[in-house]
Amino acid sequence: QSVLTQPPSVSAAPGQKVTISCSGSSSNVVNNYVSWYQQLPGTPPKLLIYENNKRPSGIPDRFSGSKSGTSAILGITGLQTGDEADYYCGTWDSSLSAGVFGGGTKLTVL
Amino acid sequence: EVQLVESGGGLVQPGGSLRLSCAASGFTFSSSAMTWVRQAPGKGLEWVSSLISSGTSTYYADSVQGRFTISRDNSKNTLYLQMNSLRAEDTAVYYCAKGGMSSSGLDYWGQGTLVSVSS
Numbered sequence: 001q002s003v004l005t006q007p008p009s010v011s012a013a014p015g016q017k018v019t020i021s022c023s024g025s026s027s028n029v030v031n032n033y034v035s036w037y038q039q040l041p042g043t044p045p046k047l048l049i050y051e052n053n054k055r056p057s058g059i060p061d062r063f064s065g066s067k068s069g070t071s072a073i074l075g076i077t078g079l080q081t082g083d084e085a086d087y088y089c090g091t092w093d094s095s096l097s098a099g100v101f102g103g104g105t106k107l108t109v110l
Numbered sequence: 111e112v113q114l115v116e117s118g119g120g121l122v123q124p125g126g127s128l129r130l131s132c133a134a135s136g137f138t139f140s141s142s143a144m145t146w147v148r149q150a151p152g153k154g155l156e157w158v159s160s161l162i163s164s165g166t167s168t169y170y171a172d173s174v175q176g177r178f179t180i181s182r183d184n185s186k187n188t189l190y191l192q193m194n195s196l197r198a199e200d201t202a203v204y205y206c207a208k209g210g211m212s213s214s215g216l217d218y219w220g221q222g223t224l225v226s227v228s229s
Contacts, residue, residue: 002154035215037155044205044222045147045155050215088155092212098171099145099157099211 004102011108020105022072022089032092034072039086079109112136112218114206119223132189132206140184143210146191148202196227
């Protein structure tokens with residue numbers, strides 16, 4: 001299983017808000033930056049959030065990131081059907097000297 | 111415009127070798143950390159390997175340590191992944207990405223190249 005733990009799936013209605021959690025430990029989430037990626041079906045992943053809470057140019061402010069202790073959170077407001085995708089958190093693990101991803105969360109917009 | 115174009119994937123028998131390439135353009139390649147990430151069919155993302163801009167420091171997942179070698183040619187703006195002793199479980203789409211997991215994330219990704227290991 002993955003070093004970072006994400007819920008396998010989340011769902012919400014269009015226009016609503018959803019949060020996706022990413023749980024780790026002191027060797028990864030606590031002491032390193034967390035990034036979030038969106039993977040639409042059949043496409044490469046896309047960076048949504050970096051350095052815990054920063055959005056790259058072109059990413060709408062409906063997407064937000066936060067971190068507290070051993071957990072990071074991705075928030076998405078004003079859900080759209082186009083947000084249906086797999087979402088992954090990622091960071092560096094200082095004990096492993098390796099990059100790590102969460103197992104991914106499938107978002108369904110009902 | 112940043113572009114990352116992977117090549118070199120294909121079908122290989124168990125125990126065989128492949129070398130993946132990633133041609134980069136649209137940014138200062140020599141100043142960027144680079145990373146390989148793979149995704150097995152129907153599965154999640156798996157970090158494979160990273161190296162810093164100078165290429166002097168490299169990092170590998172335990173699953174590929176000793177079998178895969180990451181390298182770069184800054185004069186050709188190209189990233190490589192030499193894969194030896196391939197196993198069925200190495201079957202995946204391999205993505206080249208700009209950046210590293212410890213800093214500002216992987217901000218650009220290639221389209222990926224499929225590696226299939228089967229007899």
